[in-house]
Amino acid sequence: MNLPHDDRPTILVVDDERLNRNALAAMLGLEYRVLLAKDGPGALVHAQREAAQLQLILLDVSMPGMSGYEVLGALRADERTAGIAVIFITGQSDDAAEEYGLNLGAADYVSKPIRPAIVRVRVRNQIHLALQRRALERLAQIDGLTGLANRRHFDAQFERAWRRCERTGCPLGLALVDIDHFKQYNDRYGHVQGDEALRAVAQTLQAHARRPDDLAARIGGEEFTLLMPGDESLVQRIEDFRQAVVAQAIAHADSSVGPTLTVSCGLVVARQLEHITPTGLLQKADALLYTAKSQGRNRTVAWTQS
Template sequence: MNVGATQKVLVADDDAINRQVLGELLKPEYSVLLAKNGEQTLERAVRHLPDLILLDVMMPDMDGYEVLRRLRADPQTEHIAVIFISGLDRPEDEANGLNLGAADYIAKPFNATVVTARVALHLQVVRQRRMLERLAHIDGLTELANRRRFDEVYANEWQRARDARRPLSLALLDIDCFKQYNDRYGHPAGDRVLRSVARTASSFMRRPVDLAARYGGEELVLLMPDTFSEQAQQLVTGLRLAIEQLTIAHDASVAGPFLTVSVGGATLELEAGESAAELLDAVDNQLYRAKHAGRNRVEWRGPLAARP
């Protein structure tokens, strides 16, 4: 869910009047989906991934308890919050629903004020949980993805590239003489520089599947799924030039008067059966070559499409 996006509520009830009343009650604040039985609920939950489901317990084809069991068994829907709404008002009925993983239990006949308050409360919890999940994946200084997030995405993209036999390009970017920059201008200035480089790198990751992440220290990693070697080389060469053209003074650099970066990269060698770790090692070796060949340059495994 994007920050500020309208949250989705799925109302599942076999009674048409209940569906209509609940739908009209929630529509002013939320995007409302309707389902009239258990199968519809499961299908729409997978297709739309609502933030919350209001689920009737007593439905003819599949009761709400079974629907909840199936939601929790599916990785796509296991985290969706569920509130039971039911005419079963015995304590053991409520306990059964909560033990299965329901977030709340509202007895019928329901009170509109109670329903709207409970829905608002649980959707606030959903927003907060997702914000925490997002923050857990973000580097606090650069606001790029952090190493943990990169590791997760990289593992998935490497597997996808191997299975689909599609290219996957990877690059490591290192700020030249960054220690000397910090020594000369101070660590607060170094932090500002790192943020500037991160913003520039992020601006070059133009597709939703591309990822720029902080790899560690002054190193950034660029993940470019479904990108052939020549395309990736052209992109990172443009990025290297863009960072140099920020004209951030760096008197202590051996690479030039302005702040620059060295970049090493490689594209997955599918025919060789290259592992995820081997591709990372290859990229790291190319970065080493770039730094020891004078810095402020791109080194790519294989022939370079665009020399710096």
């Protein structure tokens, strides 16, 4: 049984023989959260459902129906599970089988009869690598200055949100945000303070990314975006954000808008994704942002697809 908030690394053990499953679970259960599957299809169900938490799969090669090799192929073919490390468990100790499995993309090999000390070391090595990989992936998704998502991560999440909303029919909201007269701000106050202002706006934007699927990102120098799948009150939310920036009262003596730092926002809420493309949606948001700028800045211009 797993505790509700078990944050230990998760391992999936796949073996058609119950004795092997139980032995491995007993061997690893103190250090790790262990899931069990007795065949290939069961393994794939677990892997897909737990992909975000799953660091390692111990996979028996020889199982009736679907072999371990086939399971690995199916894991690699699914983007959700493609990155999960796999250690093969095999009774065949010949080099050819080992080479075959490693060529398929297995991270390592353990052979039966299982020697607990060897299993523990190999598992620990792979878990260590998997955690490092995840940490690096997270770093590669973050804008170093503000801590928001970076452009690359935004692009990937935008595509994902698009596909999900297309499938479920939920609306997709996208706001583009630009700090007004930011060049003049930097010229007057210097880049160090300019960076402070970027961080302050980023923090305020992040505070308005309220739901788990919302994503606040920095996509250019002083340009941000808020991606909001499936909401109904987006105009109000972006307006709240804009006013929260005003309320921060960051002095901007060279702004034509007023005495403090402000932002302009272009917001698109798409309801029928079949009538628009991702690029079209971004261009629309950009055009609305431009309109907000030309109408005097410090405002939101929104368009909701009817």
